[in-house]
Amino acid sequence: MMKQRSFCTSLWQCYFEYSTPKILVIRSFKVGTLNRFTQALVIAYIIGYVCVLKKGYQDTDTVLSSVTTKVKGIALTNTSDLGLRIWDVADYVIPPQEENSFFVLTNLIITLNQTQSRCPEVRHFTGFYCTSDRDCRVGLRDTRGNGVQTGKCVNYSADVKTCEVWAWCPLEMDAEPPVPPMLGDAENFTVLIKNSIRYPKFNFNKRNILPHVNTSYLEHCVFNRITDPDCPIFRLKDMVTEAEEDFQTMAVHGGVMGVQISWECNLDMPSSWCVPKYTFRRLDNKDPVNNVAPGYNFRFAKYYKNGDNQETRTLIKGFGIRFDVMVFGQVTVVCDWIVLTCMTKKNLYMEQKYSYVDDFQLLSSETP
């Protein structure tokens, strides 16, 4: 691309060659003014946008967090199976403690007095129907079944026969969950969420029970964005409503809610300005057109021994809402070397070589 090239006559000569771009310095009031004005714009951009808006000069740290939760509330059910029954926190929070999550039972299908014995398989799948023992296979354990087949074909009801199974009998009636949900009272339960955060780099600790919150306030307050934004006690229904869901509908099949606690703190500001922001969102699917396998449920049992030392159990298919508490946060601190960082980061002023050419000498002295 170059018209004229003189090659190194020896490697030695080549070694001591030095290449540099030619720089022109214009000494002119008009050009200089334009130049300085452009530089002023650049500096204004750096200070205004990079430093003030984007905070490019700040040091950051991510959060270390611990979450504990405590649900309160009482529900009352009245069913033919159980009669009048009270449900308190030890009954409806399963398991009783988890790391960043808690589950509240809102609906259930209960099967009382199960024992290990024989009974006809429920006619949930057509595969379990039979007309004679030949249709049943000894030892078969179908994944969708409730037990191991004994090889007999027995009466399930007056007109239907199914294969007999060795199982926890009587079997659960795998029906749809009750509507309205049995523990619909859960909408008035409250949960105290205690969240402590720590930014190790800056040795900064804070928790969501703010300094001005005292014991007597904690005893009666309930979170409300307008009237009680600092109260760490949340009514379950309020959380679900904020996620634009209907509690009673969600309570039927259960679901998963996300409780997001966001700590975006600027340690340059007073520490009291560093407060958590709460957001609530439904995490599992509720797409009405793609509503296969909706909700959240699981089975658990309470085990008893009767007078004969025989084990019996109460099986509960529990539907409910799991609340996953997610803590996000970033803290920022101004560094001393503001301008330095801004400038090195942006690589804006990397001019290091200058040659000086006078405005009036341009035509006679082009050699830099």
Place this chain on the structure above:
Amino acid sequence: MMKQRSFCTSLWQCYFEYSTPKILVIRSFKVGTLNRFTQALVIAYIIGYVCVLKKGYQDTDTVLSSVTTKVKGIALTNTSDLGLRIWDVADYVIPPQEENSFFVLTNLIITLNQTQSRCPEVRHFTGFYCTSDRDCRVGLRDTRGNGVQTGKCVNYSADVKTCEVWAWCPLEMDAEPPVPPMLGDAENFTVLIKNSIRYPKFNFNKRNILPHVNTSYLEHCVFNRITDPDCPIFRLKDMVTEAEEDFQTMAVHGGVMGVQISWECNLDMPSSWCVPKYTFRRLDNKDPVNNVAPGYNFRFAKYYKNGDNQETRTLIKGFGIRFDVMVFGQVTVVCDWIVLTCMTKKNLYMEQKYSYVDDFQLLSSETP
């Protein structure tokens, strides 16, 4: 380095100086063609490699996820202690629900009818052997022991004496777990993993039960990379086999499996192309040369009260496989300012100043 320098005669003059590299513009068909060809190569590189392959022009977001699991299956055991016994999901998933994880019991050592009473310490550690009461210390609670020593030395067996302890008696026989594993049937258990994801920045939701999966398909399908890649129901044995482990071997001492769900979506493409990828991997150690403390087990108990209102319990040392579900994901979206981003990012075209020198005037007009 410069041959000629003229210094600022005053600070004022200096202030209005403007420096710029000298630019040579060559008007030549040959050089111009070469130049445009090189530029075409660079543009091809940007479009082909940076934009298409590396997706340097895209905006990204990380995933917000919720996971629920539901295990199904029946196991049958036949032991002298328990007789014929059925195990269903309420029996073998402990605890019944967890946030991103589930545990399936595969093997166990059971100790029935424990009560708070006195019995000889098991001879697990030589420290518990004794010949007379003087070898035992009242109130000693050794971390490796099962109770608090009463100070007596009693017969453990016909020929061995150990210190007596106040404990849940009879004590568990701390033996090796049974081989084959008692709940080896667990290999045929299936688990439905429901995973909903959300990319908040793009308000994009999806779940691993894809739109074309309907209820009847979900009732019988089992995940298979070739025949059923969209079925979210996994056979436990298949998962363990994919991790290159043998289920029956792993079931003896237990272990930890990782189920990785990866969502790498490009929202420019049809949403139906955004599908999860499943990977299975054993997470705990199985190094045969460093096999100290292998597997995964824990103890839990079921508590009963007998006729005299005395508490008894069944202690179970449960061995099993914990499946930790880990969701990874990044979604990408094309931005409007494709070329701009590509170019500023790559700093490829930062030429902003031009001077024009005609091909034929080069020798006479060097002044830029």
Place this chain on the structure above:
Amino acid sequence: MMKQRSFCTSLWQCYFEYSTPKILVIRSFKVGTLNRFTQALVIAYIIGYVCVLKKGYQDTDTVLSSVTTKVKGIALTNTSDLGLRIWDVADYVIPPQEENSFFVLTNLIITLNQTQSRCPEVRHFTGFYCTSDRDCRVGLRDTRGNGVQTGKCVNYSADVKTCEVWAWCPLEMDAEPPVPPMLGDAENFTVLIKNSIRYPKFNFNKRNILPHVNTSYLEHCVFNRITDPDCPIFRLKDMVTEAEEDFQTMAVHGGVMGVQISWECNLDMPSSWCVPKYTFRRLDNKDPVNNVAPGYNFRFAKYYKNGDNQETRTLIKGFGIRFDVMVFGQVTVVCDWIVLTCMTKKNLYMEQKYSYVDDFQLLSSETP
């Protein structure tokens, strides 16, 4: 800004223009030496600072981890309610297994033989006091109460009347937890923390039971920073003490401890140099001036059935310490393309165009 401009006479001519900065090559021993010396400094900086100190040439990967824990130890309590009672791991770890966390019960308020029946509300809140039935409302379920009001006003004690509730009776006496803590013995409990890590990108596996740790050592060792830094068995009191807390004080109300395991490995070094570092820190708040709602507790129950098939339960308000195990780690590996990466990253040598001008021809041949 340019004094002389010659414009393209046609678009075609414009298309074949080629612009390039003018480059000056100085062939001079003095300048060349200075140049090479400066380059040597830059190379020394790259190798010394960027490569050796900052490891700018290394590739990194984040950790995939699995954690399992196993607590051992025996506690003895002697209360009027329970008499002499032994607590073992199945009694005090609740739930029996969690993913990256374990909870050890250290203190408790126990309420025996609760049944679903009627009893006077405890006088915890003034709202429950009454003088006649008119002060109580049938069906009222106060979030702070223990049951559903029956509408009667009954004697709570000789001189105090409260509203009667349908609840799990007798109600728990919501008092302060006992001091000293009932399971103060927990300070001598030990926990084996098994942690396996994996760096998928480098196919590197390691676990915190190091290769030289054998079974017999594991049976008696306890972690100590000086004498046993490789033992993965930790005494609970030692962990709490390292976090500058007093175990017996913390055990009264409970709390949350963080166990940080840090794996910072350089895979260039022998694999045996890659060892975990343990740090212990209290995660929940213990600020004495902001001590509202201190500690960590939750309620759980054990369910029984008595001779009449009536359900009774033992309610336990359990205070204890939750240990959250957090694994951090980054592994680094040298890449082959050391110098290349260093240089492209740092943009130090981006000179690509040269023109050659001889030292002695400068005045006569400025045309590049």
